[in-house]
Amino acid sequence: KxxxxxxxxxxxxxxxxxxxxxxxxxxxxxxxxxxxxxxxxxxxxxDAVDQIWQQRMQSLAADRDQLMQMLGDYQAPAGDLLFRQTVAKRLSEEYGWPISEKNVCITAGGQTAFFLLLNALAGQFADGTRKRILLPLVPEYIGYADQGVSGDLFQAVRPKIEIIGDHEFKYAIDFDAIEIDESIAAMVLSRPTNPSSNVVTDEELARLAALADQQGIPLIVDNAYGDPFPGVIFTDTKPMWTESMVLTFSLSKLGLPGTRTGIVVADEPVIQALTSMNAITALANNNVGQHLVQPMIADGSLLDxxxxxxxxxxxxxxxxxxxxxxxxxxxxxxxxxxxxxxxxxxxxxxxxxxxxxxxxxxxxxxxxxxxxxxxxxxxxxxxxxxxxxxxxxxxxxxxxxxxxxxxxxxxxxxxxxxxxxx
Ligand code: PLP
The missing domain is CATH 3.90.1150.10 (Aspartate Aminotransferase, domain 1)
Incomplete structure (x- = not known):
């Protein structure tokens, strides 16, 4: 119109x-x-998981103070403080990462986290240059493809294909084909990868992280299906975080996509930038998912x-x-x-x-x-x-x-x- x-x-x-x-x-x-x-x-x-969410919802609804905190209050744009502290504590205990709530920001789902991160890092710059996001492995998540507000954002590397038996195959990162110059703003990888279900190994991930670090760019790893929750990984791997990595998590694949809750773990300046973007684009986040799962992250039962x-x-x-x-x-x-x-x-x-x-x-x-x-x-x-x-x-x-x-x-x-x- x-x-x-x-x-x-x-x-x-x-x-x-x-x-x-x-x-x-x-x-x-x-x-x-x-x-x-x-x-x-x-x-x-x-069934077993839906029951947990039902019980959590009932117990929140039974306590008017908690309920009204959840439904009646605007949160700070970085997310609920207790929730962010709980996430940071759990991740540091599980994996030994030196992080606090200052390294955690909540977004309206992982999808929004990517929209904000990708556009803040890549696209058109004030000096007339353009920067892109390098995908070290494609096929990669369809949901990133159209997110650029100032032109195409991506440059992808064709993977190696390993043929296995009569009816199987596997992609692997072709490290020899990765070229990073000043036009690359960041690398992005989903782990497990949507759509192929490929999980890059710990060695491949460490190699990518070292490359990103050398180049002074962030490596953004999307853990929507990964560890520690919902933990839908069938290989023996561990998550990893360094100061040049940005990790995204989500409550969606636990069975809570309706709560629209994404969690970003990153170095403080990245968290501050995301917080600012949250305030401008959305004022605050949805509180429901954070209230539902906070006690379960605190006592470890969400990971169980x-x-x-x-x-x-x-x-x-x-x-x-x-x-x-x-x-x-x-x-x-x-x-x-x-x-x-x-x-x-x-x-x-x-x-x-x-x-x-x-x-x-x-x-x-x-x-x-x-x-x-x-x-x-x-x-x-x-x-x-x-x-x-x-x-x-x-x-x-x-x-x-x-x-x-x-x-x-x-x-x-x-x-x-x-x-x-x-
Ligand atoms: N990342 C990947 C790889 C996904 O598959 C999805 C959803 O399907 C998302 C991010 C975004 O999920 P949400 O915004 O519900 O957290």
């Missing part, structure tokens, strides 16, 4: 993440049992639930889904799955797919199965001729079992049709 500014052009128009969230929201809202939602990063509803309930559940789900895919595809569809190392997804590579993954997405959508086309996750990569980027699908395995199984059977059937007829 109205002409849009550059900011409006960039944020108010269609995007991959917009399409995903639209599909997700519509599928959930429609309640249509025939739709198989294998697309979003929606956490599963785990993550390790004993949440992580084993998703690990089992990943394995069951892999088995269903193996059975359904039989030997009729050429495929490989990325080694499953964490998060909520299997990443499917179809090396002989005769159409693009985007066309496949539309064909599946027409049959009531929603997945995400892999091409969205290769942003920032100049090599447009790499066929791999149009040969992958992200399959989320958090939907109820019957739905997931039906979705996989339809996917297998459609792939057989496509391979035979196109």
């Amino acid at each position: 109205y002409p849009l500014s550059e900011f409006g052009q960039r944020l108010a128009l269609d995007s991959g993440i917009g399409e995903l969230m639209q599909d997700l929201g519509e599928a959930l809202a429609s309640g249509d049992p025939s739709i198989c939602m294998l697309g979003g990063g929606q956490p599963s509803h785990l 639930v993550s390790r004993q309930v949440i992580a084993p559940y998703y690990r089992q789900r990943a394995e069951t889904t892999r088995q269903w895919i193996t059975e359904a595809f039989a030997d009729e569809v050429p495929y490989r799955l990325h080694r499953s190392e964490g998060a909520f997804f299997l990443w499917l590579w179809l090396p002989e797919l005769p159409i693009t993954s985007e066309e496949l997405y539309h064909r599946l959508k027409a049959r009531g199965v929603l997945v995400i086309s892999g091409h969205y996750f290769f942003f920032g990569l100049e090599d447009q001729n790499w066929r791999h980027r149009d040969q992958c699908l992200r399959i989320s395995f958090t939907a109820p079992e019957a739905q997931l199984r039906r979705g996989i059977e339809t996917l297998a059937d459609e792939l057989k049709v496509v391979h035979q007829t196109v």
Whole structure:
């Protein structure tokens, strides 16, 4: 209706993440049992975990003082002081990091943390120069792709591909291909990586951190699915923090996406900048998530639930889904799955797919199965001729079992049709 500014052009128009969230929201809202939602990063509803949130909510609601603190007070823009102190104490006890509440800022979800961080660090500078964010490994989280308010923000490095057995593969960072000059403002990596479920090893992470440190740029690590909560990592790894690292965490994948709570751990100047941006863009944060989980971070029970309930559940789900895919595809569809190392997804590579993954997405959508086309996750990569980027699908395995199984059977059937007829 109205002409849009550059900011409006960039944020108010269609995007991959917009399409995903639209599909997700519509599928959930429609309640249509025939739709198989294998697309979003929606956490599963785990009975044992949902019960904990219900009990916490009831106990908060029963105490009027606490309830009104939670609902009736604006927080300081960095977040609730007690919550920030509790997070800092827990992380220093678990991992030995020398941090205090001054190293912790709350945001409206991890997504907002990235919007603020990426735009503050990269884009157009006052002296006319432009800086970019280096993605040391793609495919990388679709949600970063359209966040730049002043032009494209990303420069990505093509990964190495390790072929494993008949039906598996794994990405690895190609360190020889990483070039950092003064036009690079920061490095960003999700760990586990959404979409591939790749978890970079402790050695790879330390090597990236050392590189960032040498260059005087931050390494931003997104732990949305990672340790210590929800802890959906199936390999033997540890988180790491140094002064040149910025870590983001979120309550969403614990089953609390509705609270919109992101947590950033960083050096003090970064926290101060984020606090300022929070105040300007949102005044304060949502208090609900912080109040719900604070006692559970204080007594360590949130980490226990993550390790004993949440992580084993998703690990089992990943394995069951892999088995269903193996059975359904039989030997009729050429495929490989990325080694499953964490998060909520299997990443499917179809090396002989005769159409693009985007066309496949539309064909599946027409049959009531929603997945995400892999091409969205290769942003920032100049090599447009790499066929791999149009040969992958992200399959989320958090939907109820019957739905997931039906979705996989339809996917297998459609792939057989496509391979035979196109
Ligand atoms: N980072 C990754 C890798 C994600 O997958 C998501 C959500 O799916 C987010 C960040 C943002 O999550 P939230 O804003 O709910 O914390």
